[in-house]
Amino acid sequence: MFNRSKSKKGRRSPMATVSLIVVGLMTTGGAYALFSSSANADDSTSTVAASSQSKVNEGQKLFASNCATCHGLSAQGTSEGPSLIGVGAASVDFQVGTGRMPMAAQGPQAEEKPAQFTDEQVDALAEYVASLGPGPSVPSSSLTDGKDGDAAEGAELFRINCAMCHNVAGAGGALTEGKYAPNLQSVSGKHIYEAMVTGPQNMPVFNDLNLTPQQKADIITYLKYVQDNKSPGGFALGSLGPVAEGLFIWIFGLGAVVAMTVWLTAKSN
Ligand code: HEC
Ligand code: HEC
Numbered sequence: 001m002f003n004r005s006k007s008k009k010g011r012r013s014p015m016a017t018v019s020l021i022v023v024g025l026m027t028t029g030g031a032y033a034l035f036s037s038s039a040n041a042d043d044s045t046s047t048v049a050a051s052s053q054s055k056v057n058e059g060q061k062l063f064a065s066n067c068a069t070c071h072g073l074s075a076q077g078t079s080e081g082p083s084l085i086g087v088g089a090a091s092v093d094f095q096v097g098t099g100r101m102p103m104a105a106q107g108p109q110a111e112e113k114p115a116q117f118t119d120e121q122v123d124a125l126a127e128y129v130a131s132l133g134p135g136p137s138v139p140s141s142s143l144t145d146g147k148d149g150d151a152a153e154g155a156e157l158f159r160i161n162c163a164m165c166h167n168v169a170g171a172g173g174a175l176t177e178g179k180y181a182p183n184l185q186s187v188s189g190k191h192i193y194e195a196m197v198t199g200p201q202n203m204p205v206f207n208d209l210n211l212t213p214q215q216k217a218d219i220i221t222y223l224k225y226v227q228d229n230k231s232p233g234g235f236a237l238g239s240l241g242p243v244a245e246g247l248f249i250w251i252f253g254l255g256a257v258v259a260m261t262v263w264l265t266a267k268s269n
Pocket of ligand 1: 080201
C-alpha cells in the first residue's frame with residue numbers, strides 16, 4: 001500500500017526511471033568491457049612473449065641433444081651438416097615434421113621417416129632456429145588447407161614448375177646420383193608449401209616472386225584434388241600418359257592375341 005502510493009506520487013515518470021537504469025547499466029558495462037579488454041590485452045601479450053621465450057629455450061635444449069652433433073652447438077654447421085642460421089622456421093618444420101631430420105644415416109638424400117617429435121617439440125625447434133636469423137616462417141593454414149585455391153590454375157602451374165621432377169600426377173621420379181623427387185600422394189598442404197619456400201635438397205626454391213602465395217595455394221588445391229581422386233580404376237601404369245598406355249596394349253594385348261592364335265592352331269592340329 002505504502003509503496004504504491006509513493007510511486008504514484010513520484011516526481012519522475014516510470015519511463016524516466018527505466019531509461020536511467022538502462023543508461024547506467026550501459027555506461028558501467030561499457031567501462032567494464034573497456035577495462036577488462038585492455039587488461040586482457042596486456043595479459044596476452046606478456047604471456048605470448050613469455051611463452052615464445054620459453055619455447056626458444058626448450059627448442060635450444062632439444063637441439064643440443066638431437067641435432068648439435070651434425071649441425072653444431074649453435075647451429076653454425078659442421079662437416080656433418082649445414083649451418084641452419086637463416087633457414088627459417090619453415091625449413092625446420094618441414095625437415096623434422098616429415099621425419100627427414102634428425103638424419104639417421106649418411107646417404108644421397110635424407111630419408112623420410114615417421115616424425116620423431118611431437119608437434120610442440122617441432123614448434124620449439126622451429127622457434128629456436130628462427131630466433132637465430134630471419135628466414136621463411138611456417139605458412140598460415142588459410143594458404144595450405146587446399147580450400148581456397150583454383151585447382152585448374154594449380155594444375156597448369158604444377159605442370160610448368162614441378163612435373164619435370166615429380167611427374168604430372170605427383171607420382172615422383174628418379175634424379176641423378178641416387179637422388180629422387182618423392183611421390184606427393186600423401187604429403188600435407190603445410191609441407192607442400194614449406195617445400196616450395198625452402199627448396200629441400202635438389203629442389204629449387206620458389207619464392208614469392210616465382211610463385212605468389214596464391215599460386216602456391218592453387219598448387220596445393222590441385223595436389224589435394226589428385227590425392228583425393230586417386231585413380232578412377234584399372235591400372236594407373238605409373239600415370240605416364242598415353243605412350244605408356246599404348247605400349248601396354250601393344251605388348252600385352254597383342255601378346256595375348258598371338259598366344260591365343262598359337263593355342264588355337266596347336267589344338268586343331
Ligand atoms: C646425422 C647428422 C644430422 C642430424 C643428427 C641432424 N641433421 Fe639436419 N641435416 C643434416 C644434413 C647432412 C643436411 C643436408 C642434407 C639434406 O637436406 O638432406 C641437413 C639439413 C637440415 C635442414 C635443412 C637446411 C636447409 O638448408 O634448409 C634442417 C632445417 C635441419 N637439417 C634440421 C635439423 C634438426 C632440427 C635436427 C635435430 C632434430 C637435425 N637436423 C639433425 C644432417 C643432420
Ligand atoms: C629439380 C627437381 C624438382 C622440382 C622442379 C621440384 N621439386 Fe619438389 N622435390 C624435389 C626433391 C629432390 C625433393 C626431395 C627433397 C628431400 O628429400 O630432401 C622434393 C621434395 C618435395 C616435397 C616434399 C615431399 C614429401 O614427401 O615430404 C614436396 C611437397 C615438393 N617437393 C613439392 C614440389 C612442388 C609443388 C614443386 C613445383 C612448384 C616442386 N616440388 C618442384 C625435386 C624437385
